[in-house]
Each structure stands twice: as C-alpha cells, then as structure tokens.
Amino acid sequence: MVGKKNPPPAPDAQPTGSGVVPGSQQGAEMLDQPGVRAGGEQVQPGVNDGTPPEPLDKGQEEELKSTEADKELAEEEADLDKNFVGFHGEFSKREITVDEWRAAGVQDQPGVTWNRANNRRVPKDAFTAQALNVLRQDPDFRVP
Numbered sequence: 001m002v003g004k005k006n007p008p009p010a011p012d013a014q015p016t017g018s019g020v021v022p023g024s025q026q027g028a029e030m031l032d033q034p035g036v037r038a039g040g041e042q043v044q045p046g047v048n049d050g051t052p053p054e055p056l057d058k059g060q061e062e063e064l065k066s067t068e069a070d071k072e073l074a075e076e077e078a079d080l081d082k083n084f085v086g087f088h089g090e091f092s093k094r095e096i097t098v099d100e101w102r103a104a105g106v107q108d109q110p111g112v113t114w115n116r117a118n119n120r121r122v123p124k125d126a127f128t129a130q131a132l133n134v135l136r137q138d139p140d141f142r143v144p
Contacts (some may be wrong), residue, residue: 082144084121085132087114089140094120106131 056064087094093115101109109131114120124132124144135141 081121081142083124085124085127085135085144086142087120087140088142092116092120094140101131101134104134106134 093113095111095113097111098109101107101111106128107130109128110126112122112126114122127135132143136143
C-alpha cells in the first residue's frame with residue numbers, strides 16, 4: 001500500500017495584512033475611529049468614513065463651475081435625446097418582444113432591445129405612435 005505524505009504543519013505566524021488581530025485591544029481601538037484604515041492610517045475626511053468632506057477652496061470651486069462648452073454639450077445631448085427613446089431602468093438590457101407589444105395592445109411593432117451596445121437608446125422612428133404612447137406610461141423610459 002502506498003502511503004500518502006502528510007503536509008507540513010502550518011507555521012505559527014500571523015497572516016499578512018493590517019497587523020490588527022481581530023478581537024484585540026488594538027483592533028477595537030482602530031474600529032472605533034472614523035477615517036482610520038485597519039492599519040491605522042488616517043484617510044481624507046469625507047472618504048467613506050461618514051464625516052463631511054472638507055470645503056473646496058476658491059480655485060477648486062472655479063475649476064468645477066460650468067463652462068460655455070459644458071452648456072453646448074448639454075444642448076447637443078438634449079437635441080440628440082429628442083431623436084431617441086432611452087431606457088433608464090436598473091437593468092443593463094431591456095427587450096420588448098413582438099408578443100409583449102401585442103399583449104400591450106400594440107400591433108405592427110417589431111421587437112426592440114435597449115442595451116450597452118446601443119447606449120440604451122433606440123431611434124424614435126423605430127416605433128409606431130401607439131408603441132411610443134405605451135412607453136410613455138413606463139417611468140423607466142424617456143420618450144421625446
């Protein structure tokens with residue numbers, strides 16, 4: 001009979017990581033302090049620690065203000081949205097089949113899919129007037 005070799009015993013060393021042993025006094029102290037990482041390093045206030053972020057200085061405020069280019073891009077996007085039916089629900093893909101259209105009382109409407117490939121937008125002219133009316137009743141769709 002061939003015997004199996006026993007693995008070597010595990011070393012008595014602590015696993016690598018924060019250096020804080022769960023349940024120890026050091027670990028309890030660190031968990032009480034908001035903004036302290038497990039290793040004891042202070043993080044920037046307002047970064048996942050439950051405290052309000054530091055206010056912006058004047059230069060940062062100026063940098064974040066809207067520019068004329070921002071306004072132009074927003075107008076272009078609004079114009080583009082007038083030509084598309086967008087899906088803004090929680091899923092990354094939404095499909096309405098021919099049978100689902102018919103069940104909703106919409107005849108002669110082919111199946112439609114909103115997904116990442118089409119940026120969850122389908123041209124408005126792909127829909128019948130009746131289909132657009134049905135979609136307007138669903139808050140997950142933006143219909144121009």
